[in-house]
Amino acid sequence: MTDVSESSQIFTATTPGYTDSKYIVSARCLLELFEKCPICKRPSEVTPCRRGTFLAVYQKCPHCGFYREWKSQPVIGSCPIINLQLSAAIYFTGTSFFQLQKVFKAMHLKSIGYTTFRRHARTYLEPAVIHKWHQFQEEELQFLSQRKVKIGGDMRADSPGHCAKYGSYSLINLENNNIIDTQLVQSNEVGGSHNMEKEGLKRSLELLESKGVAVDYIVTDRHPQIQKFLRDRNVKHFYDVWHLAKGLSKKLDKVSKEKDCDIVKRWRRGISNHVYWAATSSSTGAEKVAKWTSLINHIQNIHSHDNPAFPKCLHPVRRTRDPKKWFQPGTKALYKVEKILTSKRVLTDVEKLSSKYQTSTLEAFHSVILRFTPKTVVFPFIGMLCRLYLAAMHFNENAGRCQAKTNSGRLRYKLSFPKAKKGAATVKAVKTQPTYCYTLSLMHLLFEEVVPNPLPYLEECQQIPVPSSLSSQHERPPLKDAIAAHVSRFRVEEV
Known part of the structure; x- marks a missing residue:
């Protein structure tokens, strides 16, 4: 009751x-x-x-x-208010219209049609989202213009491989984990999906520059185009540690499957951890390289090194109980591992690893984007852009959530089994439930300002340049001719 x-x-x-x-x-x-x-x-x-x-x-x-x-x-003009509010609730929370429609049909619950939903989106909802994001961004960039900012950047494509239609490049303020900009690039704007990441970063940096925001440094992955672009612009650039550790782990896994290289599997996790330690415990690039190259001696049970930047391992020297756990000089396993760990590119990248901030929070933001823009659904350009803005609003509101506690006041944890761990368990902190205050703010903007006078918001929306569709560069045949020319490979011809 x-x-x-x-x-x-x-x-x-x-x-x-x-x-x-x-x-x-x-x-x-x-x-x-x-x-x-x-x-x-x-x-x-x-x-x-x-x-x-x-x-x-x-x-x-x-x-x-x-x-x-x-x-x-109630009715606003000729629009029933709950019809519009239902469209807004679906759009602002990133819910699928068709999934909700299935629920309504199963309950025999009357609802609006998809045509009505799309009309509401074009006329009211998307202009409201764009205005709200621009309003937040203007306030955020005005605040950041008073200091030098440390930012992280990364791109997410709407599909894997080199056939992506959209690429969204996002910048995050590494000091408070707020998304400060996200740029949507369509592949035909830049001659192919392989150029989208550079274009997204270029647009983001131009926006910061136009608002008077000075960049202290930027942390990204090791994309070659990004490296050259930032080097030409004289922007201080550091690399995310996880991307380097991931690349090395893949190469070490491959070596560990070769004959006489079983020992590599035992050291793969330790080598990955050493990447993080070398980056976070060093204050200069030379010190990072010295600590990293000391690993070649360490895996051979040699703990004194010739490099004056790091002459000796910091751990206490213990007597070895299992001599087989160390690499032996002259072996195939040592040769393969040393070749991977001391290659010219790896040493160059280790020198530029970020000592403090990483882009792992951006990876978390990408998982939030998946909830608003599933890769199995095709969105129009403005629809995709608005959903990126909604994902950023949701992420910014909930990025600083505290760890949940039990009724007795103890911090809550849970066991997780990530795919990368290959069956090994890890412990994660349980966060408090997310909030959705941004949806209430959007509802207020929608009904109090946009619906009574939608024209200025529509004009703001129409100022966004929308690229032509990917199919526009191809000739569209008449449907009748296409049907006549269609031949199924499974159709059996009559003899």
Whole structure:
């Protein structure tokens, strides 16, 4: 009985209609209220009229002439308010319209159609999202223009490989984990998907420059185009440690499967950990390289080194109980590992590893983007851009969540089995539940400002340059001719 003991909400004439509570009501129960005339108590003529979630009931008494018209929700102009609010709730939370439609159909719950949803999106929802993001970004960049910022950047493509249509490049403020910009690039704008990452970073840096934001340094992956681009612009550039460790781990895994190289498998995790230690415990690039190259001696049970930047291992020297765990000089395994760890590119990259901030938070943001823009769904350019902005709003609101606690006040943890660990368990902190205050703010903007006067918001939306579709560069044949030319490889020709 806890559900029905909820206190009643008091409504006034000034209460906004979109903030009212909503209830699911059976049509049979609802129409029972209009069966009898409230004046003469005799049967009335009842005519229901539905439009999406909106229901109007026209009641007329043939005996005493009583007539009334009842509406299930307020109407703004010609738009029922809950129809628009349902579209907004679907769009702002990143929900799939078609998945929700399946739920509604299973319940025989009346709803709006997809055409109505898209009309709401074009006219009201997307202009509201774009304005809200620009408003946040303007305030954020104005604040950042008063100091030098440390940023991280990375790109996410909407599909793997070299056939991606969209690439979204995001910049994060590494000091507070706020997404400060996300740029959407379509592959035909830059001559192919392999150029999207550089173009996205270029647009982001131009935006920061136009707003007077000075960049202290940027942390990215080791993309060669990004390296050259930032070097030409004289921007201080560091590399994310995880990307280097991941690349080395893949190469070591491959070597460990070769004959007489089983020992490499035992050291793969330790080598990966050493990358992080060399980066985070060093203050200069030379010190990072010295600590990294000392690993070649360390895996041979040699703990004194010729490099004055790091002459001796910091761990206490212990007596070896298992001599087989060390690499032996002159062996194939040592040769292969040394070749990988001391290659020219690896040493150059180790020198530029980031000592403090990494881009792992951007990887978490990419997983949030997946919730708003699944890779199995095709979105138009503006729709994709708005969903990126919504993902950024959601991420910025929830990036600083605290760790959850039990009723007794103990911090909560859970076991996780990441794919990269290959069956090994790891412990993760359980965070508090996410909040969705940005959706309430968008609802307020939508109904209080955009709907009464949508023109300025539409104009702001129309200022965004939209590239032509990928198919626009090809000739579109008439459908009739295409059907006539269609031949199935499974069709059996008559003899």
